[in-house]
Amino acid sequence: MSRKPIVAVLHAQVLPRNDLMAPVDSRAEVRYTDEAGLARALDGADVLFLYDFLSGAVPAAWHAADSLQWLHIAAAGVDPVMFPEARDSDVTITNSRGVFDGAIAEYVLAQILSFAKDLPGSLRLQQSHTWKHRESERIAGRTALIVGTGPIGRAVARLLRAAGMTVRGSGRRGRESDPDFGVVLPADDLPAQLADADYVVAVAPLTEQTRHMFCAETFAAMKPGARFVNVGRGELVRTDDLVEALRSGTIAGAALDVFDSEPLPADHPLWDMPNVSITPHNSGDFAGWRDALVTVFTDNFERWVAGHPLENVVDKQLGYVPSR
Incomplete structure (x- = not known):
């Protein structure tokens, strides 16, 4: 890829830590966005980091994902992005398997x-x-x-x-x-x-x-x-x-x-x-879990830039990452 890749990062109230995102910021144009701006951020984007893993905004904004190659969700469950258009597309989906x-x-x-x-x-x-x-x-x-x-x-x-x-x-x-x-x-x-x-x-x-x-x-x-x-x-x-x-x-x-x-x-x-x-959906939320989710994405981003196989690739027909 001759130009810098474009990475859209969907967040809610909490942004990923700047120091943890540094490997991405230094190599890509990063567009941080909330749900309202997701479609604009996806226009021309190569990667979507769904840091707001509870968001249901992706299906409505999917029409703008004209260049998307890879979607990473900061969660183990991928059901929020298993809608038909994503499932049938060529976009690779990965998750944060192993953190929780x-x-x-x-x-x-x-x-x-x-x-x-x-x-x-x-x-x-x-x-x-x-x-x-x-x-x-x-x-x-x-x-x-x-x-x-x-x-x-x-x-x-x-x-x-x-x-x-x-x-x-x-x-x-x-x-x-x-x-x-x-x-x-x-x-x-x-x-x-x-x-x-x-x-x-x-x-x-x-x-x-x-x-x-x-x-x-x-x-x-x-x-x-x-x-x-x-x-x-x-x-x-x-x-x-x-x-x-x-x-x-x-x-x-x-x-x-x-x-x-x-x-x-x-x-x-x-x-x-x-x-x-x-309990309020927090069984896996240990101190530092948000940072761990960012690290899973940035490690995978290094692989993606280098052209190496991604970790935690979802089988879109099964709806999860198959066991090794």
């Missing part, structure tokens, strides 16, 4: 321990100044089914195994002797896999095949004492069915970091359920 794996695994373990030791119940007793002896559950020997066998699912599996839990995976293809999951069962048999799981952890990407995979049928297939942890996507769950399963005692509890409507409406029944833990 360890933090999300720690979150899942924390939620499982919170259920087993009833930490919310202890806090309620403390707040009422009540001294009440109780017994707790062990997690060692309990079974976790991890639905989604990508890098985040693998990090969760390794940590739960280290804590003494029996772990299985549920993925697109079944296989034996997996180094992290032991056994991976085919997702087509998900209802049959749920009956033995004490904890069901959803980390699957959002695709047309996984949307609403957790519904009345799958919750009914779980054991009554099972707990459900969702750190994947809110749209993996039919939320009304989850509420009914919790109310009826079909399952014993849920820890939810993602929702099909975010922020979760203030009047939503999930807020007031004593067997539900809610």
